[in-house]
Amino acid sequence: MYDAILKYVARYIELTPAEIEIFTSLLTPRKVRKRQYLVQSGDICKAENFVVNGCLRSFYVDEKGEEYISQFAIEDWWITDLNSFLTQTPANYYVEALENSDVLQISYEAYHELLTRIPKFDRFFRIIIQKAYVATQQRIISTMSKTSEERYLEFVDRYPNIEQRVPQYMVAAYLGFTPEFLSKIRSRRNKLS
Amino acid sequence: MYDAILKYVARYIELTPAEIEIFTSLLTPRKVRKRQYLVQSGDICKAENFVVNGCLRSFYVDEKGEEYISQFAIEDWWITDLNSFLTQTPANYYVEALENSDVLQISYEAYHELLTRIPKFDRFFRIIIQKAYVATQQRIISTMSKTSEERYLEFVDRYPNIEQRVPQYMVAAYLGFTPEFLSKIRSRRNKLS
DNA sequence: CGTCTATTTGAATGTACTCAAAAGCGGTGG
């Protein structure tokens, strides 16, 4: 159960056996079933979730009930409503399992205990957040500078494993256009090839 | 010169006098004049920049020469091409002063020396990147879920101090539409009020 | 005052959306 996360952590920091013991003791394994929610808008988000296997999404719902996907998470990714988790204020996002999944949860309290007891984890989280931040910046620029079709191709190319695991209307909700339009993009491409 | 940054750092971590000495010794004050570049696409970005006073922007230029602004930075903000800085690979962005500005630079080497000598800074940078990441996520969702007019109003409302300091066509390049369209949004609003 | 840049305005165009209906696909129960 902990293999994946330990391997992942080892990419950034080295832990002693004692530290591994502390770390894993602060994690809670949890199974979530397809369509189950880990966070609901309005909740105070209690945990960060590391995906051991499965697939989840986080999304925002506007006043009209429209859904906008901010993130997909598969194996070795983290997912939560980060703002809600960090500030312990009500969430603006939902986090939902798209497949039966196994996650490792670290609660707000455990997270701070971890940082206090093993300050190296400040470094670890700094590095992974930096990466996430850079990726998000690129997503913004890509949205502005590329056509919808280009962004779709970029997505397929970059996350082929996700594209096959989630319905098309969710890919559209991630890329910021309608499912109908995505269908048109795809049929246009099929005719050409 | 260092007052602003020390006050800023003190919001997140406490430093001893000796640590303050180390920290400030790793910073290099630099004056940049309006229109001067701190980073150019293709450069290896050598420093993170903390803005003491003035205003800068970072932007991407596509093949057609179109500019897309990823960030404005005023007093108490950081600006750089973060990916280039962290990985020491060629930059994809430009960083340019929009006003005569004073910045404090921390070089790649100084940054790592700082983290080694005062590991508390891992915590500091973790926290500020987390905030930046959350803001960026919100920007993505806002782009998808709101109309251009709503996003413009949100921007003016949230960054009134920036709106008055940069030309409109740059506000448009930040929000992701054309300057002509921004002008139309504004004139429409003036007629109504 | 004159020049260069930024903003405004308008007309024509295009990209993506809405709405509606048909087709396809997958899971569930008989």
Add this chain to the structure above:
DNA sequence: CCACCGCTTTTGAGTACATTCAAATAGACG
């Protein structure tokens, strides 16, 4: 194991929001 039901995807017509291009106006700076 097949048939049916519900959800997802496709297709098409009409529309809306934002762009492009061009020209006029306004502002800033030397």
